[in-house]
Amino acid sequence: MIVSRDPQLTEIVLLSLQVSGIALLFSTLIGVPLGALMGLSRFAGRRFAIVLLYTGMGFPPVVVGLFVYLMLSRSGPLGSLHAAWIPALFTPGAMVLAQIIIAVPLVAGFTMAAVMGVDRNLRQQVESLGATSWQSAMAAITEARAGVIVAIIAGFGGIISEVGAVMMVGGNIEGKTRVLTTAIVLETRKGEFDLAIALGVILLSLTFLSNVVMLRLQGGTIDD
Amino acid sequence: MSETLYELRGITKKYDKRSVLRVDELDIERGEILALVGPSGAGKSTLLRLLNFLETPSSGSIRFHGEIFDAARQPSLDIRRRVTTVFQRPVLLRRSVRANVAYGLRLRGERDADARIDETLAQVGLAEMAHQPARTLSGGEAQRVALARAMILRPDALLLDEPSANLDPYNVGLIESIASDLNQEQGTTIVLVTHNIFQARRLAHRVALLLEGRIIEVADVERFFTAPSDPRTRAFTRGEMIY
Numbered sequence: 001m002i003v004s005r006d007p008q009l010t011e012i013v014l015l016s017l018q019v020s021g022i023a024l025l026f027s028t029l030i031g032v033p034l035g036a037l038m039g040l041s042r043f044a045g046r047r048f049a050i051v052l053l054y055t056g057m058g059f060p061p062v063v064v065g066l067f068v069y070l071m072l073s074r075s076g077p078l079g080s081l082h083a084a085w086i087p088a089l090f091t092p093g094a095m096v097l098a099q100i101i102i103a104v105p106l107v108a109g110f111t112m113a114a115v116m117g118v119d120r121n122l123r124q125q126v127e128s129l130g131a132t133s134w135q136s137a138m139a140a141i142t143e144a145r146a147g148v149i150v151a152i153i154a155g156f157g158g159i160i161s162e163v164g165a166v167m168m169v170g171g172n173i174e175g176k177t178r179v180l181t182t183a184i185v186l187e188t189r190k191g192e193f194d195l196a197i198a199l200g201v202i203l204l205s206l207t208f209l210s211n212v213v214m215l216r217l218q219g220g221t222i223d224d
Numbered sequence: 225m226s227e228t229l230y231e232l233r234g235i236t237k238k239y240d241k242r243s244v245l246r247v248d249e250l251d252i253e254r255g256e257i258l259a260l261v262g263p264s265g266a267g268k269s270t271l272l273r274l275l276n277f278l279e280t281p282s283s284g285s286i287r288f289h290g291e292i293f294d295a296a297r298q299p300s301l302d303i304r305r306r307v308t309t310v311f312q313r314p315v316l317l318r319r320s321v322r323a324n325v326a327y328g329l330r331l332r333g334e335r336d337a338d339a340r341i342d343e344t345l346a347q348v349g350l351a352e353m354a355h356q357p358a359r360t361l362s363g364g365e366a367q368r369v370a371l372a373r374a375m376i377l378r379p380d381a382l383l384l385d386e387p388s389a390n391l392d393p394y395n396v397g398l399i400e401s402i403a404s405d406l407n408q409e410q411g412t413t414i415v416l417v418t419h420n421i422f423q424a425r426r427l428a429h430r431v432a433l434l435l436e437g438r439i440i441e442v443a444d445v446e447r448f449f450t451a452p453s454d455p456r457t458r459a460f461t462r463g464e465m466i467y
């Protein structure tokens with residue numbers, strides 16, 4: 001029904017999932033080890049690092065968008081390098097970068113809280129069973145897996161629904177960088193409320209579905 | 225039985241400048257069961273953590289397997305893996321009973337040990353509960369899992385910290401007979417911390433009394449209970465200790 005009204009809709013949905021999915025993948029790969037490290041090890045400046053991390057969890061997406069915009073713009077420190085691995089402004093790559101910056105503190109912060117909640121004695125006991133420090137860190141993450149999944153879900157929730165940063169660095173270009181949230185803004189402005197509502201419902205369902213999937217990954221741990 | 229497994233010399237342990245342990249000299253013989261008794265807070269668990277190389281002494285050295293370790297020199301992974309502890313408050317992994325028992329072997333990369341795992345589960349009477357989540361076990365069952373996951377590693381030294389505190393007589397008997405079998409059949413050296421002096425008397429070859437972080441007396445079990453050389457030992461074994 002909605003699809004017939006807007007043939008580009010599938011494209012928008014796919015791009016949303018692609019951008020946020022890739023951003024989430026990188027955020028998980030960076031955020032989970034970072035959070036575990038901050039939760040499990042004691043180093044000088046840890047307190048300060050935690051304050052920074054918590055601040056990062058509350059970054060307003062528009063500010064992140066502004067930051068990435070300035071970095072990537074032609075005269076910006078990254079944009080002026082013209083390196084192949086640096087995404088250009090108004091491309092999906094730039095949106096991914098902005099979303100990674102938004103999601104990493106969320107994933108790391110919640111992961112840190114989760115591993116800090118693991119019984120301190122557990123690590124000592126697995127070490128007594130012969131674990132290396134790497135193995136005992138893995139054991140702590142595995143024990144905290146329910147919390148780590150929540151951290152990933154929080155990261156996803158933070159970026160799939162975010163509009164400020166993708167609008168700024170993506171530019172909401174039709175067929176290129178338009179995602180669900182920016183499309184909703186646009187349709188609402190045009191007075192196309194039916195379409196805006198339909199897009200909103202799709203966004204909600206997507207979030208709901210991805211949470212269902214992630215909770216399934218969490219599996220039996222909810223019940224025990 | 226005269227070969228020593230551990231030689232502790234001038235060991236002290238401080239936490240935030242508070243000294244909790246001071247062991248001038250203690251030898252642990254290979255193949256013996258040494259019981260450590262003493263009031264709460266005497267430093268028994270702290271001593272076990274040092275013997276398991278989980279913490280470093282503030283000063284002094286521990287000779288183990290012919291090598292000397294101290295605050296600056298920690299044992300290699302191989303050496304550390306020859307000791308393990310059954311803790312006073314065991315924390316099991318959020319996995320099945322079987323996975324908990326298999327855990328130490330997996331850490332060592334041993335993956336085809338199914339028969340050994342089944343055998344160990346049977347020894348502690350948990351064969352039927354192999355697939356139950358470990359966190360749902362009763363206290364006595366959890367304690368037996370903790371013993372199983374340690375003994376399956378066939379350590380040279382097995383450190384037992386109150387392995388049967390708060391258990392019913394059946395479980396106490398089971399754990400004691402397992403400990404004594406391990407010692408007799410595999411020659412496992414056992415250091416047993418216990419509040420139960422009858423248990424010390426039943427199991428141990430030698431007994432050491434720890435008071436406020438110091439070893440007051442170490443003696444063969446008979447002598448420790450019948451003719452101790454320190455009056456505080458006599459007071460402690462009679463339950464008359466005034467701390």
Ligand SMILES: Nc1ncnc2c1ncn2[C@@H]1O[C@H](COP(=O)(O)OP(=O)(O)OP(=O)(O)O)[C@@H](O)[C@H]1O
Pocket residue numbers: 239244262263264265266267268269270271312
């Ligand atoms: N990590 C630590 N930090 C600070 N103090 C500690 C630490 N571990 C132990 N202590 C202190 O060291 C002393 C000895 O503790 P330990 O656990 O070795 O006693 P214990 O003989 O095992 O007692 P119990 O019979 O009650 O188990 C106690 O006063 C305890 O509070």
Ligand SMILES: [Mg+2]
Pocket residue numbers: 268269270312385
């Ligand atoms: Mg203790």
